[in-house]
Amino acid sequence: MEFSNTPSFFHHGPSPVARLAISVTLSLALLVGDSQFGLMERSREGLSVALYPLQQAVNLPVSAARHVGDFFVRQAELKTENDELKNRQLALAAQIVRLQAAERDLNELKKTNQLRISRNDQGQIAEVLYTGRDPFSHKIIIDKGEDAGLSTGQPVLDEAGLIGQVTRVQPLSAEVTLVTDKHQMVPVMIQRTGVRAILYGYGGGVEVRYLPPAADIKPGDLLQTSGIDGLYPAGLPVAKVTAVERGSGASFARITSTPLGGIDHGRFVLALPVRTVPAAVQPASAPATATPPPG
Template sequence: MNFANTPSFASQGLGPGTRLAMCIAASIALLIGDSHFGLMDRARDGLSVLLYPVQRAVNLPLAAGRHLGDFFVSQAELKAENDRLRSLELAQSGRLMRLQTLERELAQLKALNQLKVGRDNGGQLAEVLYTARDPFSYKIIIDKGLDAGIQPGLPVIDEIGLIGQVTRVQPLTSEITLIVNKNQMVPVMNLRTSQRTLLYGYGGGIEVRYLSTASDIRPGDVLVTSGIDGMFQAGIPVARVTHVDRPAGAAFARVLCQSLAGVQSSRYVLVMPQQPARPPQPAPQPEPASKKKKTSDEEDAG
């Protein structure tokens, strides 16, 4: 093939300098026309519409990465916030339970203080420290002892009724035997019928013993201290009758009761003062002389 007669492309058309000058002139003309007359507005609008899918496709990986990062950051922040709120909820729950306990104790103290003020001979407020080592002995220890003038035998009540009796006193503490102790006995009276009887503990509960099957007692009756023993003041609420069983042929009825006071739940108690001394019981009357003589004559005749 002969390349000698082939025309050269470099020598065809305008020269490079001329082309550059024309491009510069066209650029300046477009800049001036666009800035003053807005010639390229529509062209830009159309071009932006045409290039929008390309722009979205180019920005899609970057946006997906940013959204993915935001997702993990949000999850971490939500987890941290959830943990913080959970800890706060637990703390608030603990404060709420302590507040409710304090409210109950405050109400109990107010009621006991009213009982103390309302009685002429007052009483000694005390706090329950702990229960005895043997849980089946049903005894508690309070923070008042000989230093506060506590003496054995004094009754102990809460804001509702009788819970027990002081059985041992130490210099700074005292032992209270609860009425549900199996060796504890309280003389009581039926508030409805005024019938006196004896209430015994049997190790966790209380019951009325030695009550005739013909006695007028029924569930719901309230039993209060009768005061005939000289130890418990009369009128202290003790128990409510829950069940009455009258077995056929039995001499005594079985009467189960429920304590009115918080025997094993009270935090504060009131130790009642000692009862005023009662006059001594009268001495037995001597038998008449005639009766004695008659009895001796009968023995001689026999």
């Protein structure tokens, strides 16, 4: 079948002038109807709904690229902000630790100063610098020495109780031997009963020795200085009894106790002046007897 000789549709339709007139008339009618009566409003709405997926598909690459760029920008900003917050948090944490340490030292210093004021004996407040070098001795070094008038034998205590005595004095520092040292002895008295005893250090703790098994002492008793040695003032809290063992065949009771003072912690201590022991009263000389005159 030969299609090349078949006449087209427009050869049999209206003339071009008629088609133009029809098109112009329809266009004018649509313009007038749309402007006056809104005939094409629903058509435009339907067409926009129908074309919306196509618009989204066309804009999808651009929108995706923009979102990807925004994502990486936000990630970079969040990472920078997170790093800044972490650094700030570390700085604040370090500052809080310093403030807590300063507050703790201030409270301890206040308590030590109140202790000095309450005793009214011109004690010297000192700061603990470091512990002794010898691991087998229990000693601390304080920042007061001959420049502050310290001397050997001075009792050293904190707000909780006795911690030791000054055993060596240097120009700018002093050595304090703790009550837990194995060479340290403190005359004590049981506060509840008044029984006197000797508290010995044994290199890490303290214990009461040479008390008979029948001695009136029990866990929880407070041990305080008796003052009979002429070195420690009477009434300083030293330790608290933790255990009492009375063996049936033992000659003495085994009494362990815990020091009350901050022997292994604390930063400020109070060095009390050495007690002045009054000289012994000399006995009065016998009155001279009258010599009878020679007779």
